Structures are given as structure tokens and as C-alpha cells.
Amino acid sequence: MNESTKITGREFRQALGTFATGVTVVTTTDSNGLPRGFTANSFTSVSLEPPLILVCLASDAATCPVFTDSGFFNVNVLAENQQDVASIFASPGDKRFDKVTWSIGENGRPILDDTISRFECQTSEVYEAGDHVILLGRVTDYNFSSRSPLVYCRGSYVEFGxxxxxxxxxxxxxxxxxxxxxxxxxxxxxxxxxxxxxxxxxxxxxxxxxxxxxxxxxxxxxxxxxxxxxxxxxxxxxxxxxxxxxxxxxxxxxxxxxxxxxxxxxxxxxxxxxxxxxxxxxxxxxxxxxxxxxxxxxxxxxxxxxxxxxxxxxxx
Ligand SMILES: Cc1cc2nc3c(=O)[nH]c(=O)nc-3n(C[C@H](O)[C@H](O)[C@H](O)COP(=O)(O)O)c2cc1C
Known part of the structure; x- marks a missing residue:
């Protein structure tokens, strides 16, 4: 059986979309010191000891070379009232950080305000995987709160509350x-x-x-x-x-x-x-x-x- 004829992009996406996830914005800084970030729901915990997480990034994304070269990145987990932030970082444009409030984390990379949790990472490995790269991050600092998360399922945002x-x-x-x-x-x-x-x-x-x-x-x-x-x-x-x-x-x-x-x-x-x-x-x-x-x-x-x-x- 030829899998590529069976698995079509749109339907495969729809099938994957049945898996409800949280929504994050992954951030870093480019070689000019400018903040860069994109919306991601591919965030996954990998290991407790050592503390590892991963995020998958499309190889053709504008920010891909920035993330593979940066050495550090942060995962900002969005709260249920941050749909706007998710949309800003999923839409084309280089002024994304002008539309949100943020500061610099311990690892020198941007962190967004009012998220429900944050994981500061040092890039441990970058793996090529099909049309994406997997950014494996070693967590160097984190925080979290008890607020409700923004949830994403079947192409829509869902307010957990x-x-x-x-x-x-x-x-x-x-x-x-x-x-x-x-x-x-x-x-x-x-x-x-x-x-x-x-x-x-x-x-x-x-x-x-x-x-x-x-x-x-x-x-x-x-x-x-x-x-x-x-x-x-x-x-x-x-x-x-x-x-x-x-x-x-x-x-x-x-x-x-x-x-x-x-x-x-x-x-x-x-x-x-x-x-x-x-x-x-x-x-x-x-x-x-x-x-x-x-x-x-x-x-x-x-x-x-x-x-x-x-x-x-x-x-x-
Ligand atoms: C809810 C949601 C989740 C997303 N998850 C990912 C993801 O995990 N990996 C990815 O590469 N793109 C993901 N995207 C798409 C990127 O956010 C989008 O393509 C973004 O514009 C990429 O920015 P860039 O082209 O400036 O790099 C997601 C978009 C949305 C709305």
C-alpha cells in the first residue's frame, strides 16, 4: 500500500485536529536581538529527569532558521482569555511583539505577560522530521498559575472555563x-x-x-x-x-x-x-x-x- 496516496493533507490535519491541546507561543531572539515567536500546539513534555520538552516547527516557517540557530527558546502557555495573542503569533507579520506585553526571561529570550505557565529552555537538540523540525529543549526555569488554559480542538479555540x-x-x-x-x-x-x-x-x-x-x-x-x-x-x-x-x-x-x-x-x-x-x-x-x-x-x-x-x- 502506498501510504502517500491514502493519507491526504486536509483529512490528515482533520484527524490530528481531534486531539485537543493547549495553545502556546514559542519565543526567541534573532541575531539582531529582535524578539521572534510563533503560535504552537505541538508542545509536548518529553522527560522529567533531565527536564525536557519539545515543540515542532514547520521547516518553511519564516522563524525556523531563527529557532534552529538561537540556542535558547521559551514556551509561553496561553490562558483562556488570550485568543488574541494566539492569533497575533499565527498571522503573518513582523510586528507581533508590538501588540503584546512582554519582558526578557532568565535565558535572555522573550517571555509574554499573563500566560498560565512558562518554560524557559536551552535548545538541547534540533531534529529534522519530515516537513518540520523538532526543537528539543532542556528546561532551565519555569512558572505556573492556577488560571484556565486556552484549548484548541478541531480548528477552534475552546474556553476551558x-x-x-x-x-x-x-x-x-x-x-x-x-x-x-x-x-x-x-x-x-x-x-x-x-x-x-x-x-x-x-x-x-x-x-x-x-x-x-x-x-x-x-x-x-x-x-x-x-x-x-x-x-x-x-x-x-x-x-x-x-x-x-x-x-x-x-x-x-x-x-x-x-x-x-x-x-x-x-x-x-x-x-x-x-x-x-x-x-x-x-x-x-x-x-x-x-x-x-x-x-x-x-x-x-x-x-x-x-x-x-x-x-x-x-x-x-
Ligand atoms: C492553534 C495553532 C497552533 C499552531 N501550531 C503550530 C505548530 O505546532 N508548529 C508550527 O510550525 N506552526 C504552528 N501553527 C502555525 C504557526 O503559528 C503559523 O504558521 C505562524 O505564522 C508561523 O510564523 P512564521 O511564519 O513567522 O514563522 C499553529 C497555528 C495555530 C493557530
Missing amino acids: LLQRAMEAASSGRLTRISAIVDCGGSILLAKDEASKTLALPSAPHVGVAEEDESLIGKLAASGVEVETTFVCSVYEDTATKTNNIVYRGIATKVDKAAIHDYDLVALDDIPWDQLCDDPLRMLLTRYIEETEVDAFGVYVGDNVHGEVHKLRARS
Whole structure:
């Protein structure tokens, strides 16, 4: 078997993107004494004794020769509110350090302010590995804090604290309703309530699996729809019913249209807005349609009246 014909760049990237990582900015200084850095999620711990870490850097990156020659580098682990910093150091331009606050570390290389941890390194080895180089660093100094990390998964940044909020809401002992916007390729599923003649998202007390009849995934499976849940898109308390709501974004992997019952398959450009069950759903679907167009999603956190959308910026 010829592996190169089987493994295609885009799909291989997508597969690798399922591995959730933190996000770092790796920094050093060039031969003119100027600070240089790039965003990296390939940071990995290697050894405790001696203390070694590694980072992989694309051989064709502008900063590659600088890092392979510098002798020292620093790994700055970003906090959840530092998406901007990640974007700055992943975008072309030589003015990256003008847009952040930083200082010089013990090893004479730049360190960024307000990160959750930092590893100062002396370059131990540089290995060529395919189209990347592996920078193996011996850690000479480090610090860390208890703040929440920025997380990267499937091409999007995820705020770790939001996931904690979602989990806290789910385990608070209050009535919890899990629902999902199920993307069926341009259409979504809406559940019909015959009594009130309104439409709502498919929902259940927990996410579950296909074999559990009372779970969200089980109810959808019984209706011929196989779903993978991806990100949480809303966590809010319905103050009227005292219900915690967690809304997922789901992607239908199989839809048996003939088997669908209890749900309507509704095109995104043909949503019967006046038949939706409440305002939070109208707001949620309005945001979902806007976000789908630009492929950049956010998470709403709040209650049914007040709240905030935290943007999950997709990698540019
Ligand atoms: C979340 C994220 C993680 C990244 N991880 C890496 C990485 O581990 N190695 C790498 O070479 N590039 C990585 N990149 C891409 C570089 O940050 C980007 O190509 C950058 O512009 C390189 O800078 P340079 O061309 O000035 O060297 C990542 C980008 C993002 C957004």
C-alpha cells in the first residue's frame, strides 16, 4: 500500500485536529536581538529527569532558521482569555511583539505577560522530521498559575472555563435539559409539540448513547438520525422554570428520512420563526445561522434574558 496516496493533507490535519491541546507561543531572539515567536500546539513534555520538552516547527516557517540557530527558546502557555495573542503569533507579520506585553526571561529570550505557565529552555537538540523540525529543549526555569488554559480542538479555540460552567450546571442537582441543534446538511431538526403547536429543539435529560431510549442520542437514533455532538453552543438557566439548559451543536452522520417521526426537518433558510417555542430559541437559531455562514462559533452563557456570547474563533 502506498501510504502517500491514502493519507491526504486536509483529512490528515482533520484527524490530528481531534486531539485537543493547549495553545502556546514559542519565543526567541534573532541575531539582531529582535524578539521572534510563533503560535504552537505541538508542545509536548518529553522527560522529567533531565527536564525536557519539545515543540515542532514547520521547516518553511519564516522563524525556523531563527529557532534552529538561537540556542535558547521559551514556551509561553496561553490562558483562556488570550485568543488574541494566539492569533497575533499565527498571522503573518513582523510586528507581533508590538501588540503584546512582554519582558526578557532568565535565558535572555522573550517571555509574554499573563500566560498560565512558562518554560524557559536551552535548545538541547534540533531534529529534522519530515516537513518540520523538532526543537528539543532542556528546561532551565519555569512558572505556573492556577488560571484556565486556552484549548484548541478541531480548528477552534475552546474556553476551558466554559466547559467547566457547563459541567457545573449539569451536576448542580437542578433540572437539566440537554438539547441540540442537529446539522443535517443545511437543515435542522425541530420537535413538534402537538398541544402547544410550537417547535423546539430535540431535548432530553442527558446526552446518552443510541441504546438509551430516554437520552438525547437515543431519542434521535430511534427517529432514524445518528448524531455526533460537537461543541456546546449555549449554557443558560431558564429563570421561569428553574431549568439549566445545555445546548450542543450536533452533526448528523446518518439521516433516514423515512424513519423520522416526532421531528420536522427544517431548512435553515425556511425556519417558521413564529412557531418556535420561545425567544431564547429564536435568538439561538439566529446566532447559529450567522455563525454557520462565517464558520466561527460562540457559546452563550447566562440566563434566558441576560448573557454573553463567548466567541470561539476558528483558526484563520
Ligand atoms: C492553534 C495553532 C497552533 C499552531 N501550531 C503550530 C505548530 O505546532 N508548529 C508550527 O510550525 N506552526 C504552528 N501553527 C502555525 C504557526 O503559528 C503559523 O504558521 C505562524 O505564522 C508561523 O510564523 P512564521 O511564519 O513567522 O514563522 C499553529 C497555528 C495555530 C493557530
